[in-house]
Amino acid sequence: NMRNSDKPLSNSITETNVSEPPSKKNDAFIKKFEPSDTELKDILESSDSDTELKAKADAVRRRIFGDKVYIRGLIEFTNYCKNDCFYCGIRHGNNKSHRYRLSKEQILDCCRDGYGLGFRTFVLQGGEDEYYNDEIMCDIISSIRSESPDCAITLSIGEKSRETYKAFFDASANRYLLRHETADYDHYSKLHPRNMSLENRKRCLFDIKEIGYQVGSGFMVGSPFQTTECLIEDLRFLQQLDPDMIGIGPYLTHRDTPFKNQKNGSLDLTLKLVALLRLMFPYALIPSTTALGTIAPNGRELGLKAGANVVMPNLSPTDVRKDYELYENKICTGEEAAQCRGCLEQRVKSAGYRIVTDIGDSPNFKNRRI
Numbered sequence: 326n327m328r329n330s331d332k333p334l335s336n337s338i339t340e341t342n343v344s345e346p347p348s349k350k351n352d353a354f355i356k357k358f359e360p361s362d363t364e365l366k367d368i369l370e371s372s373d374s375d376t377e378l379k380a381k382a383d384a385v386r387r388r389i390f391g392d393k394v395y396i397r398g399l400i401e402f403t404n405y406c407k408n409d410c411f412y413c414g415i416r417h418g419n420n421k422s423h424r425y426r427l428s429k430e431q432i433l434d435c436c437r438d439g440y441g442l443g444f445r446t447f448v449l450q451g452g453e454d455e456y457y458n459d460e461i462m463c464d465i466i467s468s469i470r471s472e473s474p475d476c477a478i479t480l481s482i483g484e485k486s487r488e489t490y491k492a493f494f495d496a497s498a499n500r501y502l503l504r505h506e507t508a509d510y511d512h513y514s515k516l517h518p519r520n521m522s523l524e525n526r527k528r529c530l531f532d533i534k535e536i537g538y539q540v541g542s543g544f545m546v547g548s549p550f551q552t553t554e555c556l557i558e559d560l561r562f563l564q565q566l567d568p569d570m571i572g573i574g575p576y577l578t579h580r581d582t583p584f585k586n587q588k589n590g591s592l593d594l595t596l597k598l599v600a601l602l603r604l605m606f607p608y609a610l611i612p613s614t615t616a617l618g619t620i621a622p623n624g625r626e627l628g629l630k631a632g633a634n635v636v637m638p639n640l641s642p643t644d645v646r647k648d649y650e651l652y653e654n655k656i657c658t659g660e661e662a663a664q665c666r667g668c669l670e671q672r673v674k675s676a677g678y679r680i681v682t683d684i685g686d687s688p689n690f691k692n693r694r695i
């Protein structure tokens with residue numbers, strides 16, 4: 326009577342995949358774990374601690390990335406949003422949210438601070454704020470570029486037209502993060518108002534990829550009404566998109582949303598999914614997210630041990646941090662950028678890894694270009 330944890334996971338992640346020493350030559354031979362739906366359901370619904378899964382994920386990440394952890398400086402530059410996603414604390418309908426916008430100069434200051442601290446990727450994230458039209462956004466992007474020619478500029482500002490994505494790319498943005506949130510059409514409609522659609526979200530992601538960005542997607546774990554089947558669809562969609570970056574985190578509740586009485590997602594399920602993602606997408610850049618650090622004090626360390634290889638500390642000015650409140654109890658809202666950087670250095674080290682300051686382009690993307 327075998328427990329799930331005792332069953333071999335699959336022939337596709339055997340010793341030969343993970344036990345050889347790292348080298349440029351055999352990097353190319355790391356096979357993707359390609360589980361069946363039944364296998365996925367077994368893994369996702371088992372109640373054990375997934376020690377074997379996480380160990381395999383860590384072995385794969387070490388073979389490709391060693392003990393490197395890439396850092397990205399997150400600049401949350403506006404919490405105005407025209408959308409009304411039911412789970413999100415900065416949704417348009419939340420009139421208790423204290424709204425702010427950063428000016429171009431403020432954003433450039435964040436980048437300058439970040440550069441001095443070793444950051445070579447800046448992530449501009451925000452609500453869907455129409456104040457930042459194409460002209461303003463392109464000016465911000467090219468200004469960052471002229472000050473930091475050796476940095477990656479990542480955008481995470483939601484759904485736009487193909488033309489707008491192209492304009493941002495031409496202004497020299499390199500990467501775009503847009504979580505699909507859920508790949509199940511019915512589930513999508515339970516998390517979003519009727520004017521938003523999974524179809525458009527997917528269209529955006531394929532446009533972003535075709536234009537030439539490094540593309541990131543992902544989903545929340547344990548969002549209201551999510552089932553195992555939803556999660557399987559999430560993984561299948563990601564296989565179809567083949568993203569360079571995959572961000573996941575537990576759903577966390579917010580008092581001023583329609584989901585205020587819903588439960589938080591689970592730490593264990595999120596970690597299990599991080600491990601699965603590493604095995605299914607060996608070359609992906611996978612952050613150990615702020616939401617993971619919020620649900621458990623050592624959540625980000627556990628995320629790294631389960632296969633994540635990126636951390637994204639906050640570079641936003643301290644006085645606006647509390648206002649970018651996607652969910653309650655968000656961590657690191659009090660510290661200065663330098664403090665966050667120092668704190669993370671220690672945390673990453675204690676987990677057994679090492680922060681590097683490389684630009685950290687996606688190996689998946691590089692392979693696509695050759």
Ligand code: SAH
Pocket residue numbers: 412413414450451452453481482483484502503504506544545574575576577578579616651652
């Ligand atoms: N407007 C941008 C950025 C959204 S915020 C966009 O649409 O892409 C970044 C991510 O935070 C979202 O994609 C979502 O997955 C996550 N998020 C939002 N509300 C959350 C909540 N209550 N709990 C956990 N994660 C949440």
